[in-house]
Structures are given as structure tokens and as C-alpha cells.
Amino acid sequence: MAADNPFVDPVTSEDETREASFTVDSTLTVGRDASLTLGTDTLIVLDEAFEEKDSKNCCGIFSSSKISANTRAIPFYNIVWAEFRDGELVIDYAAPKSKTAVQAATLNYRIENPNEAAIEFWVMKLVDRAYGPSQRRKRVKVLVNPHAGRGRAVKWYGRDVEPLLKAARCTIDMVKTKYSGEAIEITENLDVDAYDVVACCSGDGLPYEVFNGLGKRPDARNALSRIAVVHIPCGSGNAMSCNLNGTYSVSLATLAIIKGIPTPLDLISISQGETRFLSFLSQSLGIVAELDLATEHIRWMGQARFTYGFLTRLIKQTTYPCDIAVKVAMDDKSEIREHWKREKVNREPMSERRGYNNFEDDDASARSGNEDGLPPLRYGTINDKLPDGWEMVPHNLRSFYCGNMAYMAMDQDFFPAALPNDGYMDLVCITADTSRLTAIQMMLSVENGKFFDIPEVWYRKILGYRVIPRNQEDGYVSIDGERIPFAPFQAEVHRGLGTVLTKSGHLYEARGP
Numbered sequence: 001m002a003a004d005n006p007f008v009d010p011v012t013s014e015d016e017t018r019e020a021s022f023t024v025d026s027t028l029t030v031g032r033d034a035s036l037t038l039g040t041d042t043l044i045v046l047d048e049a050f051e052e053k054d055s056k057n058c059c060g061i062f063s064s065s066k067i068s069a070n071t072r073a074i075p076f077y078n079i080v081w082a083e084f085r086d087g088e089l090v091i092d093y094a095a096p097k098s099k100t101a102v103q104a105a106t107l108n109y110r111i112e113n114p115n116e117a118a119i120e121f122w123v124m125k126l127v128d129r130a131y132g133p134s135q136r137r138k139r140v141k142v143l144v145n146p147h148a149g150r151g152r153a154v155k156w157y158g159r160d161v162e163p164l165l166k167a168a169r170c171t172i173d174m175v176k177t178k179y180s181g182e183a184i185e186i187t188e189n190l191d192v193d194a195y196d197v198v199a200c201c202s203g204d205g206l207p208y209e210v211f212n213g214l215g216k217r218p219d220a221r222n223a224l225s226r227i228a229v230v231h232i233p234c235g236s237g238n239a240m241s242c243n244l245n246g247t248y249s250v251s252l253a254t255l256a257i258i259k260g261i262p263t264p265l266d267l268i269s270i271s272q273g274e275t276r277f278l279s280f281l282s283q284s285l286g287i288v289a290e291l292d293l294a295t296e297h298i299r300w301m302g303q304a305r306f307t308y309g310f311l312t313r314l315i316k317q318t319t320y321p322c323d324i325a326v327k328v329a330m331d332d333k334s335e336i337r338e339h340w341k342r343e344k345v346n347r348e349p350m351s352e353r354r355g356y357n358n359f360e361d362d363d364a365s366a367r368s369g370n371e372d373g374l375p376p377l378r379y380g381t382i383n384d385k386l387p388d389g390w391e392m393v394p395h396n397l398r399s400f401y402c403g404n405m406a407y408m409a410m411d412q413d414f415f416p417a418a419l420p421n422d423g424y425m426d427l428v429c430i431t432a433d434t435s436r437l438t439a440i441q442m443m444l445s446v447e448n449g450k451f452f453d454i455p456e457v458w459y460r461k462i463l464g465y466r467v468i469p470r471n472q473e474d475g476y477v478s479i480d481g482e483r484i485p486f487a488p489f490q491a492e493v494h495r496g497l498g499t500v501l502t503k504s505g506h507l508y509e510a511r512g513p
């Protein structure tokens with residue numbers, strides 16, 4: 001049973017019998033004046049030497065975990081490795097450096113006349129508690145975009161990422177990308193049996209390339225389910241880390257990845273012209289796409305450029321005419337909220353979170369065709385006739401915004417009901433008849449978490465859509481923050497096609513609706 005359930009620590013379950021016949025104290029004495037105790041959530045370190053070190057002020061990184069002059073508590077979450085070798089006990093952990101950063105640190109104790117079996121068993125229990133259901137010693141392909149953000153990704157990798165991965169005994173294979181699109185080539189040809197994780201030290205642009213590289217392979221489905229794509233926030237747009245790691249901190253994101261639990265991720269096929277590619281984060285047209293893509297010239301304003309861009313478009317009452325057909329799954333906010341609450345406590349195994357096992361819709365093609373490549377399109381491409389039951393409706397929108405994750409940036413929880421693998425995209429449309437005042441309220445409400453409840457926010461869970469822009473020579477369509485041609489496109493979601501690592505194993509780090 002334990003092997004089927006990612007939320008049960010298999011090592012713990014299997015070892016219950018071993019433990020029963022092996023009376024091991026939770027406290028390990030590691031010297032005359034020191035002991036280590038496995039507490040509920042922390043390792044409690046009692047060491048007379050702390051007092052002395054404190055008086056010499058040489059134990060700064062440990063001070064935030066101080067319980068008393070000679071006792072410290074290290075959360076199991078922060079412990080990344082422990083081993084007993086050649087008479088020495090070594091515990092590697094992420095020590096708090098500031099409120100928003102951790103750094104690799106080590107505790108060493110040489111033990112005279114050790115009871116090796118007892119110590120090894122104690123170490124095993126410590127590592128079990130430190131990792132829970134998360135895989136240890138992950139094999140990580142790291143891709144660093146040297147141009148991401150303000151060009152500091154390489155420096156941050158060396159300072160914050162690599163030391164923690166090494167402390168966790170991960171296998172590391174790092175490559176700096178040399179040109180745009182190289183991450184697609186690398187992952188299209190990656191030996192997926194040799195790695196567990198592809199980690200992008202970048203903005204959201206590199207994960208977008210990685211999903212698409214894996215998606216181009218003849219064994220796309222296998223590759224996308226085996227390899228967890230993760231993000232270490234080094235760019236200017238870092239929504240992925242916000243959703244999965246709950247942080248913009250490079251070192252805290254690295255720790256979240258070391259401890260992350262494989263989680264299936266819905267991916268979206270976009271069909272435009274003759275091409276098909278994948279989106280993992282969002283698709284937008286109208287005001288949000290322009291803010292994403294057309295405010296580069298005022299980048300010096302920082303986050304304020306979005307507010308400025310939004311207000312100038314609002315004053316001009318800019319609208320975006322288009323024809324839209326949507327395959328709606330839920331359009332009632334209370335139903336959507338109940339759905340999210342149900343999913344929050346859903347502990348279905350991973351295998352049940354991929355594909356549409358009980359798809360009651362019109363088409364069985366989703367499970368037919370090539371078993372290995374990308375799943376067939378249930379709703380066809382943009383060039384096919386409109387699927388049965390879909391209806392093109394003319395709209396005059398201010399914004400068409402479709403999300404697969406909750407946060408679109410730090411504190412920008414646009415899609416609070418989004419879930420990693422419920423098999424739906426979340427769609428927010430803002431219509432032209434929304435007053436300027438309401439539009440401003442909406443903008444402000446995104447930060448204070450009240451966006452979902454504003455009556456004028458038109459929020460739906462959907463399976464697919466087609467958009468055809470009208471009466472505009474040119475404009476902006478943004479897919480995961482990347483610009484694509486201003487031309488008709490169609491989207492449909494594939495349940496749990498991709499894989500990421502999350503802290504919970506099934507939710508984003510957002511509050512929910």
C-alpha cells in the first residue's frame with residue numbers, strides 16, 4: 001500500500017517491524033556534553049559548547065533556532081542530509097541567514113566507541129523525518145539563464161543553489177544556456193532515465209521552453225511524467241516559484257525543491273496556424289497581455305509599470321473585440337469554491353491525477369492514438385471546424401486571461417481557485433461594460449485576496465476555448481509571458497500531463513478562493 005501512496009513514507013512503514021525489535025532512543029548522546037533528540041518537528045541539539053561559541057559570537061547562523069544558551073532546534077524541513085562515517089556523525093542543514101534566505105551549514109560530532117548499528121538506525125530515522133515522502137538525493141539537471149533578470153542568475157546559482165544541492169547529496173549537472181531556445185533542444189534530447197528533475201535558474205521563460213522541449217519528444221508523455229520541472233527564481237517574472245515553492249527567495253526555493261513532492265501538473269495545448277505547443281502558466285489577450293509584453297520601455301518603473309500601464313489603458317477605455325467559444329465546466333463561483341475545498345483534502349494517488357479516466361465528454365480520442373507522444377487533441381486544432389456544442393460569441397473585452405496556476409506574480413493571486421491537476425483551466429474575463437472604478441477595485445483586490453468575490457469578476461473553470469481577434473491590425477497575445485502572433489488560436493487542457501514538485505504534493509502555495 002505504502003508504495004502506491006505518495007503521502008505515506010514507505011521507509012517508515014516498512015521499518016516499523018525493524019524498529020520494534022530495535023529499541024532505539026530518540027536521543028543520541030554524541031559526547032560528554034552533547035546530545036541530539038528527534039522531537040516532533042525538529043532536531044533538538046543540546047551542546048554545552050554553544051554557550052562558549054555564543055560568547056565568542058561565532059554561532060550567528062544558529063541563533064534564530066536558539067531555545068536556551070546550550071540548546072538549538074533545527075526543523076526537520078531544514079535538514080537536508082545526515083550520515084555516520086568513520087566515527088563521525090555529519091548533519092547538513094539549511095541554516096537561516098535572514099528572514100528570506102538560508103545557507104548550507106554542517107554539524108559534526110566525532111563519537112568515541114560508537115554503537116554503530118544504533119547510530120545508523122538513529123540517522124536513518126532522522127533522514128526519514130527530514131524527507132518524508134520526498135525523494136532523497138535527486139538527480140538534477142540545472143539550466144541557468146545567464147541573462148535572466150538583471151544577469152545575476154550565475155552568481156546566485158553559485159552562492160545559494162549549488163551549496164544546498166551539494167549538502168543534500170543531489171547529483172548535479174549544470175549547463176548555462178547560450179541562446180534563446182537552447183533549453184528546448186537540451187530537454188528534447190535529455191536522457192530522462194538519468195535525471196529526476198530539471199531545475200531552471202531563470203524567469204518563467206526557461207520552464208516554458210523545458211515543457212515544450214519534453215513535449216516535442218516521441219516519448220513526450222513518458223518524459224513529462226518522469227521529469228519534474230522546477231523553478232529557482234532568478235528572472236524578472238517568477239510566477240512558477242511563487243506557486244510551487246511559495247517564495248521568491250533563491251535559497252528557500254532550492255530548499256523547497258530538495259524537499260519537494262512530485263505533483264502532476266495540467267498542461268495546455270495551444271494550436272495556432274499549423275503549430276501546436278504547450279503552455280503551463282497562462283494565456284492572455286487584451287490589457288494583461290499588453291502589460292506583460294508592451295511595457296518593456298518603462299521597465300525602470302519596476303512593479304509600478306503594471307499599475308501605470310493598467311491605468312493609462314483604463315483612462316483610454318481600451319477594449320479588444322474578439323470572437324470566443326468556450327467549453328465551460330463550471331461557471332458558478334460557489335460551485336468552484338466547493339470544488340477547490342474538496343480538492344484541498346483529496347489524497348488520491350498520483351496515478352489517478354493524470355488523464356481523464358472518467359471523461360464523460362464527447363470524445364474518446366483523448367485515450368486513443370499514439371500512446372507515447374503528446375495526447376491527441378479532443379477538440380481538434382484551430383483549423384478544424386468548431387467542436388460540437390461550442391458557440392462563437394462576439395465579445396468586446398478589456399481582458400481575456402486564462403490561468404493554470406494561481407499567482408501570476410508575487411501577491412498577484414489572479415486565479416485563486418486554480419489547482420495543479422484538477423484538469424481545468426481558470427478563465428477570467430473583464431468585459432467592456434465594467435466601469436473604470438470597478439476595474440481599479442479589481443486591480444487592487446488582486447493583492448488583498450478579494451478579487452474572486454467581486455461580482456463583476458467573471459470566473460469560470462473550463463476545458464478549452466477558441467479566440468479570434470477582430471478589427472485590430474495588430475496586438476498582443478501572451479502565452480506564459482512570451483509573445484505569439486496576434487492571430488486566432490485554440491487551447492485545451494490535458495489533466496496531469498506534466499510534473500512539478502510542490503510542498504504539499506497536491507496544491508499551489510496560494511490561499512484558495
Ligand SMILES: Nc1ncnc2c1ncn2[C@@H]1O[C@H](COP(=O)(O)OP(=O)(O)OP(=O)(O)O)[C@@H](O)[C@H]1O
Nearest residue numbers: 148149177178179180181202203204205235236237
Ligand atoms: N544565453 C541566452 N541568451 C539570450 N537569451 C536567452 C539565453 N538563455 C535563455 N534565453 C532566453 O531568455 C528568455 C527569458 O528568460 P527568463 O524567463 O529566464 O528570464 P526573465 O528575466 O524573466 O526574462 P523576461 O523578463 O525577458 O521574460 C527566454 O525566452 C530564453 O529563451
